[in-house]
Amino acid sequence: MSFFNFAWQWLTVSGHWSGSNGVPARFIETIEYTALAMVIAAVISLPLGVIIGHTNKGGQILISLANIWRSLPTLGLLVLAFILSGGASWAWLIPLVALALPPIMVTTYEGVLGVDAGLKDAAAGMGMTSRQVLLQVEVPVALPLILLGLRTASIQVVATASIAAYISLGGFGRYIIDGLATNNYGLVAGGAACIVVLALIVQFAYTGLARLIVPAGLRQQTRQS
């Protein structure tokens, strides 16, 4: 029997769709973990990326650091945070936030840095202050790239939230880890299918969000590049 059969059989049992271990409850948990980690990561990395891109100072250091940072294994960070914190319930946040930082920071930096100098000059010529140029010109123009960074980070966090079940967290990862531990392949396959669907939902949600908030004048350009 194939993976899809296993997944389908598990998903079509109505009992798997209710209660605290049901798909809807695990779905909400996964979304909660992802949202919290993303908010923290965004609060740290968006301002840093914008400032470094705006001032164009320390960009090379940022890129190199981000590359090294990416090589940090998430599973390792997770178990290390768990042990060092004495099994704290927030230990999962550290690897997830760490995972989301580089894509957001690097794309934000590259996006703001890449804004056409002519645009900035024109805005300054119209009497905008440096702050206005940053917030009303540079950030909106960089928005497609910033969203791309946020999307990549969110997808990675959604997917990675599953390994957090390894330290007794909820979410869809619970199915995979429990299924592996009890040799229940149907449970594992069902959990894997749920995560894949959620990752696709996140990807499409960002595409929709980009349609909504990216200024109309930029969309054509974005498609071409």
Next chain:
Amino acid sequence: MSWAFSNLSELGHLTGQNAYLALVPVLIGLAVSLPLGVLSVRYGWLYPPMLGVISILYALPALALFVALIAYTGLTDTTVMIPLAIYSLASIFPSVVDGLRAVPDPVRQAATAMGFGTWRRLITVELPIAIPVVIAGLRIAVVSSISLVSVGGLIGIGGLGYLFIDGEQRDFSTEIVVGIVLIVLLSLVSDVILVFIRRLLTPWQRATGAAELRQFRRRSASFGHAGGM
């Protein structure tokens, strides 16, 4: 530290396994990306749908893919390598296309005027010019792949990831720290080797700036730690 020294041979073995599990998929990804990239540049309409499919595959969680593949390839190295090869496509394939597109038209025309056929021009002119951008993509793929292998530890095939599982079960943080440090070191060494290979293959690049590289980096900035877990 003394733990690391008294387990040197096992650590060496795990590091070697980690490198093998990570790098073979990247080579496969490169071997697949080259023909696909050449096709996408020649037939431009192929590129958007191919990139779309690859970025959807890229969104699949590694743990979920490993588990899905167990049904087909069992608990073997292949189970870990197939997802990693798929993820590496997400950074290598666009880099091949961007690299080939960055070849200046006058260079192409000069090669044609010198009597080069399509294939000879591709192999002796266009691909060498694309090397720096392709290697920029390879660097991202290699670093991501090395660190993702450890997730395989959850199904028992994870190179240095074994240290994380074992360290967690024994509540022994030294072992986990050693695992993280070795993975970061392995990534750094691989990255330096790739930069060295680029210098070796593109002696003309040393003088001129890396304008097209920076362009590629901007587009690919988001591809990092592939596919999450």
